[in-house]
Amino acid sequence: xxxxxxxxxxxxxxxxxxxxxxxxxxxxxxxxxxxxxxxxxxxxxxxxxxxxxxxxxxxxxxxxxxxxxxxxxxxxxxxxxxxxxxxxxxxxxxxxxxxxxxxxxxxxxxxxxxxxxxxxxxxxxxxxxxxxxxxxxxxxxxxxxxxxxxxxxxxxxxxxxxxxxxxxxxxxxxxxxxxxxxxxxxxxxxxxxxxxxxxxxxxxxxxxxxxxxxxxxxxxxxxxxxxxxxxxxxxxxxxxx
Amino acid sequence: xxxxxxxxxxxxxxxxxxxxxxxxxxxxxxxxxxxxxxxxxxxxxxxxxxxxxxxxxxxxxxxxxxxxxxxxxxxxxxxxxxxxxxxxxxxxxxxxxxxxxxxxxxxxxxxxxxxxxxxxxxxxxxxxxxxxxxxxxxxxxxxxxxxxxxxxxxxxxxxxxxxxxxxxxxxxxxxxxxxxxxxxxxxxxxxxxxxxxxxxxxxxxxxxxxxxxxxxxxxxxxxxxxxxxxxxxxxxxxxxxxxxxxxxxxxxxxxxxxxxxxxxxxxxxxxxxxxxxxxxxxxxxxxxxxxxxxxxxxxxxxxxxxxxxxxxxxxxxxxxxxxxxxxxxxxxxxxxxxxxxxxxxxxxxxxxxxxxxxxxxxxxxxxxxxxxxxxxxxxxxxxxxxxxxxxxxxxxxxxxxxxxxxxxxxxxxxxxxxxxxxxxxxxxxxxxxxxxxxxxxxxxxxxxxxxxxxxxxxxxxxxxxxxxxxxxxxxxxxxxxxxxxxxxxxxxxxxxxxxxxxxxxxxxxxxxxxxxxxxxxxxxxxxxxxxxxxxxxxxxxxxxxxxxxxxxxxxxxxxxxxxxxxxxxxxxxxxxxxxxxxxxxxxx
Numbered sequence: 001x002x003x004x005x006x007x008x009x010x011x012x013x014x015x016x017x018x019x020x021x022x023x024x025x026x027x028x029x030x031x032x033x034x035x036x037x038x039x040x041x042x043x044x045x046x047x048x049x050x051x052x053x054x055x056x057x058x059x060x061x062x063x064x065x066x067x068x069x070x071x072x073x074x075x076x077x078x079x080x081x082x083x084x085x086x087x088x089x090x091x092x093x094x095x096x097x098x099x100x101x102x103x104x105x106x107x108x109x110x111x112x113x114x115x116x117x118x119x120x121x122x123x124x125x126x127x128x129x130x131x132x133x134x135x136x137x138x139x140x141x142x143x144x145x146x147x148x149x150x151x152x153x154x155x156x157x158x159x160x161x162x163x164x165x166x167x168x169x170x171x172x173x174x175x176x177x178x179x180x181x182x183x184x185x186x187x188x189x190x191x192x193x194x195x196x197x198x199x200x201x202x203x204x205x206x207x208x209x210x211x212x213x214x215x216x217x218x219x220x221x222x223x224x225x226x227x228x229x230x231x232x233x234x235x236x237x238x239x240x241x
Numbered sequence: 242x243x244x245x246x247x248x249x250x251x252x253x254x255x256x257x258x259x260x261x262x263x264x265x266x267x268x269x270x271x272x273x274x275x276x277x278x279x280x281x282x283x284x285x286x287x288x289x290x291x292x293x294x295x296x297x298x299x300x301x302x303x304x305x306x307x308x309x310x311x312x313x314x315x316x317x318x319x320x321x322x323x324x325x326x327x328x329x330x331x332x333x334x335x336x337x338x339x340x341x342x343x344x345x346x347x348x349x350x351x352x353x354x355x356x357x358x359x360x361x362x363x364x365x366x367x368x369x370x371x372x373x374x375x376x377x378x379x380x381x382x383x384x385x386x387x388x389x390x391x392x393x394x395x396x397x398x399x400x401x402x403x404x405x406x407x408x409x410x411x412x413x414x415x416x417x418x419x420x421x422x423x424x425x426x427x428x429x430x431x432x433x434x435x436x437x438x439x440x441x442x443x444x445x446x447x448x449x450x451x452x453x454x455x456x457x458x459x460x461x462x463x464x465x466x467x468x469x470x471x472x473x474x475x476x477x478x479x480x481x482x483x484x485x486x487x488x489x490x491x492x493x494x495x496x497x498x499x500x501x502x503x504x505x506x507x508x509x510x511x512x513x514x515x516x517x518x519x520x521x522x523x524x525x526x527x528x529x530x531x532x533x534x535x536x537x538x539x540x541x542x543x544x545x546x547x548x549x550x551x552x553x554x555x556x557x558x559x560x561x562x563x564x565x566x567x568x569x570x571x572x573x574x575x576x577x578x579x580x581x582x583x584x585x586x587x588x589x590x591x592x593x594x595x596x597x598x599x600x601x602x603x604x605x606x607x608x609x610x611x612x613x614x615x616x617x618x619x620x621x622x623x624x625x626x627x628x629x630x631x632x633x634x635x636x637x638x639x640x641x642x643x644x645x646x647x648x649x650x651x652x653x654x655x656x657x658x659x660x661x662x663x664x665x666x667x668x669x670x671x672x673x674x675x676x677x678x679x680x681x682x683x684x685x686x687x688x689x690x691x692x693x694x695x696x697x698x699x700x701x702x703x704x705x706x707x708x709x710x711x712x713x714x715x716x717x718x719x720x721x722x723x724x725x726x727x728x729x730x731x732x733x734x735x736x737x738x739x740x741x742x743x744x745x746x747x748x749x750x751x752x753x754x755x756x757x758x759x760x761x762x763x764x765x766x767x768x769x770x771x772x773x774x775x776x777x778x779x780x781x782x783x784x785x786x787x788x789x790x791x792x793x794x795x796x797x798x799x800x801x802x803x804x805x806x807x808x809x810x811x812x813x814x815x816x817x818x819x820x821x822x823x824x825x826x827x828x829x
Contacts, residue, residue, distance in 0.1 A: 066656045072665055093302060100313035100328045102694060113316070114331045114750040153657070160655075184656055192644045192664075193297035208661075209668035211604060211644045214294035216479035216488060218605040225437040228600045236291045 040201045046083050050090040050122065054143070058129045059085055061145040065152045066187045073208035074201075076187055084190030084199030089122050096120035107173045117173065121182060127171050128179030132159065134169035156180065194236045203241040206233040243533070244542045249275045250820075252532055252546035254517045254561065257341020258801060259787040260552030261495035262396075262808040264511075265469065265503040267548075270816040276511035277534050277544065279553070280307065280337030283344055285496055288486035296643035300484035303330065305345050307337035307554075311516075314556055315691040316749050318708040320573065326694050326702065331750040333586075333757055335554045339513060340495045342554065342755060347483035347608040347640055348459040348492045349799040350402045352393050352806075355386035355422045356620035357796035360630075368625050374712055376684040378583055379630070380793035383765045383774035386422045389806045392813075394425050396805030400493035401465030401473050403430035404457035418454045420615045430462045433476060437601050438672035439612040442637030445730045451614040456638060458609035459493035459801070469502040482608030483640045492608065512536070518698055520549055520565035520784060528783045529567075535698055547823075548783050548815065552808075555789035559688050559760035560703040567781045568761070568771045573685045573706075579771040579779075581689045583682035583759040584705065585795040586747075588713055590740035591675035592724050593648045594733035601672055603642025611638030617720060618797055619679070629715040631679035634797045635723060637672060644668060650735050674727055676720045676740075677754065681712055682794040688760045708747050717741040756800050758792035763807075766829070773827040775814040776807060782825045787811055 048056045059082045069075030076082070088094060105118040119127065136144040136155060144155060158164045162177035190199030192206070194214065200206065206213050213233030221229065234240050250272035253260045260276055268274045283305060298304045312335060315324035336342030356363050361381045364373065406427040407417025414427075432455035435443070443453040460476040467473070476491040490497055503509050514537035520529045521543065531545040551558045562568055562580045571582035613636035615621060624630060644664070648671050653663035691704035721740040728736050764770025767779035776791055778784040787808040789800050796803075814826055 067661055068658050070658055070661075072658065072662050098303070098308040098310050098329070100309045100326045100694075102326070104693065106323070106325055109325055112318075112746055112748050112750065113325050115328045116325055156656070187656075188660075189297060189301060189645055193301075194295050196295075197297055206644070208665050209644060211642070211668065214291040215604075216291060216294040216477075216481055218478040218480065218602075219475070221602065221605045222434045222436065222478045224602075225440065226600050227602075229602050229605075234291075236295050238291075 040080055040195055040198070041083070043077060043080050043083060046080075048086045050086050050094060054145075055126070055129050056082070056086070057145040058133065058143070061147075061152060062156065062183060063187050065149060065156055066184060067191055068149075074204040076191060078201065079191050079199055079205055080201040081187050081190035081199045084193070084197050085186050087198040088186060088190075089125060094120060094122040117178065119174065124174060124179060124182055127174050128183070131166045131169040131171040131174070131176070131179070132164070135164050160184075195239065196235065196237050203233045203235060203239070207241055244540055246542060246544045248545040249273045250546065251548040251550060252277060252544050253550045253552050254532060255279065255341060255551070255553035255557070256339050256495065256511055257336065257552065257554070258343040258495055259804055259808045260341070260550070261343075261499040261503065262805060263550045263552055263787060263812055264509055265499050266809070266812040266816065268503055268506045268509040270820070272508065272820070274509045275544065275546075277515040277517055277532065278339055278511060278513045279516040280339070280513065282513045283338045283340050283486070283496070285490065288488060290488040293481050293485040293488040294479065296481075296645050299345075299481070299486070300643065301645055303334060303484070305336065305338065305486055306330065307335045311697055312337060312557075313694075313696070314703040314705055315694050316705045316707070318706070318746055320685060320706055324691055324704045324706070327749065332748065332753045333755040334752065335556065335755055339500070339511075343494045344486050344496065345484050346801065347799070349456050349609045350397060350400055350459040350493070350802045351457045351798040352421060352802050353796040353798045354420060354615075354618060354620065357618070357798065358382040358384065358386050360619060360794065363619055364630055367620070368630065372625060372628060373630055374710060376710075377630075377712065378682045378684050380583070380682075380762070380764055380769060382793060383763055383770070384810065389810055390422065390425055392806035392809035393802060395468065395809055396802065398429050399467050399469065399498050399805070400459040401430050401461040401467060402428050402457055402459055403432055403462035404428040405432045405454050407454060416454060418615050419452050420618060420621045428457070430465060433458050433460065433462050433607050433610060434478075435612070436606060436610055436639050437599065438637050438639050439610065441672070441731060442674060442727070443612040445727055446612070446614055449727065449730065451616045453612045453614050456609045456611040456613055456636065458607060460487070460491050460607040460609055461493070467498055469499060471498050471501055473497055476607045478605050478607055478610070480604040480606050480641050480643065482606070515542070516698060517553075517561065518564070518700055520551070520561060520567060520781075522566065522781060526566065527781060529781055548785070548819075551784065551786045552788065555757050555760060556688075556703050558786050558788045558790045560690070562761055562771065562786070563690050564700060567778055567784055570689060571687050573687050576684060579762075579767065579769065581687045581760055582769070582771070583762045583793050584686050584688045584707060584757075585680040585682045585759045585792070586707060587680045587754055587756050587795050588678045588709070588717060588741055589676060589753050590717055590721065590724070591673045592728050592736050592738045593671050593673050594728060594731060594736045595650045595667060595671045597670060597734050599670060601639065601669055603639055603669055606639045606641055608640045609638070610640065611636050617723065624719070627715060627719050629712045629719070631681060631712065631716045632797050633676040633678040633716070633720050635674070635676050635720065637674050639672070642669070648673075648737070651737050674724050676724060677797060678713065678716055678720065679797045680795040681710070682759055683710055709741060709745055714741055714743050714745060718743060756789065756795060758789040758795045758800065761786055761790040762793045763791040764793065773825075775826045776811040777819075777826050779825070779829055783823060785811055785815065
């Protein structure tokens, strides 16, 4: 099934959450960069392992605004950032395996005391998405996913500034800004981390900024000051772009 | 039912830097030695190229660090508050597993100055009574620089220290730190190569009359074979160093310098995933009979031993002493007791300078890459008119350049199209000028056991009561002016700054460093210290406690060189004096 490019491609992604077959493409005719991009599954063929369908559409709609597509570089959807978030939430990060999660909890602790919520990232995302959707339905009579880009930006800005009272949407402990913080942090992580974690598809984000990834050997470059590094990135799994 | 192991001469709790040094030196002296490491095995083979070239796994998700689920403590600013757990790491992030923090450290290997070790004596000479805040509780180290010098020298050979010598047997050398104590030998290896930011910083610093020198490095600048016969490979500036396992066998760690040698010795053994929960004392409480640990199957095991070395991280050494009843717990209300007393941390600050037309290639670096000045350390400048004691390493380092969390100019949007344009325009076009400061000890910055929170073994978490004091906040403001003067000389397109405000409280969420010190400090008398100059418990003479816990306050130098030197100093006393005649090595 053909996937449109650009704006229509994003509209297409937002419209469907179901796994779609990707046309088999002969890799041998492709350049290294294109091969690396295709080594990762396209987002439209991806079946989320953590998010339910409505949640997945929310994540697509939010990531699309946190890092929008334009001619500066890839957007979060082209970079498969939602795949990264889904994978991370399904693993030890999502379950807070490495965090100290024994009570008692003091969710009203001052910010300087760090994370004190009783929720794992899995729980936090579920609750945050539900509250934002409840807010969107009350305010705009639609779920967040169905809002236009400008309105989604407005909602995200309100979340960041803690101007949406989650308590009014049956979420008395989680703050809007705390949910936004996780969403933004994980989106940017997925954009800039090694593609083996599911995001940064084709290492396009690294190419855009000039980070050479896992090359990790620069004895011949240490003495060359103020010279732009000429080589593209490699990944931990050995892809080149 | 408790399993009982075969008895050993010495049990080592923790197999990081200090535990590895103690293990090999005690084993060389012929003792039957067993190390018990709470965390997992960590081998070079598991972390070969390209695995560590992974920012998300190693640095962000902290693959080779201790897990807060097991190693959290509780924190609060003052005694009126209820302490809360560090549910995930923030201001500090300790290590665990074989090699401890020695696998993921930044590898700056720098000595404290002679003045740093006699800070109370210096303060009494340099300041008038009443000039400094009255809850200050600083003390001299009970050892002098000269006593430790041979041990700094040896540990630096173990690590292949790479740097520019500043003071060779009293003769000041060009290019090094003129304020360092005299060295009996030059650095084993020349310094690492400079990056663009370090040459820019050093050039301006020199012009302003300062004395820049390369950050002393334990990532080796060339091939090195250490005194144990272990070889290190030249650093290839891979850019994945601080937070990462070295992928090139270049960064000194217990694995790359000691463990391969000690593992060959038949009288040394070690167990991983073995979490010591207490030191068991004889009925007279003057000696320990061994330690109890929980093994990898969750079984309780007693390990009999004639000598117990607590070589865990600072937090855990203090906690084990409190749990085991070794030394009297400190009470900040009365000032009585010593275990938990004089906890200190450190502060940092920086300016980030943005230059559109410069390529810093931040991914080309070793952890220690940088140049620093020691012109603002105790005794190198007059701080008395400013009403504080202390100082800092003032440096421009480039410890790594992986992109998650990169610096962006003021006004860059935090998300959206503007953020994306920001990272495209500015990645690789910034450098930092930073301070890493001293931190004094105070009557009410201390450690004890938390009354509420427990670890997975059912043991109380350590509770940390700590906040910034006026002394440190004044120091920050003083140093901010110095940094901004350098920034002005460098003339960036723009810069951002991050220093402590005069009314700041400690932010537990934002990473500073893992140079936590004190809590079981070394000293001249059991009234104001938990351990003597040989790191021997005043109360239980067959317990020795090497670690950052021994520092009575924190100096501006990174702690590892001191930890190494103190461990060698202590183990020399154990092998040459204690095993011949067990008992207190210093009369109380």
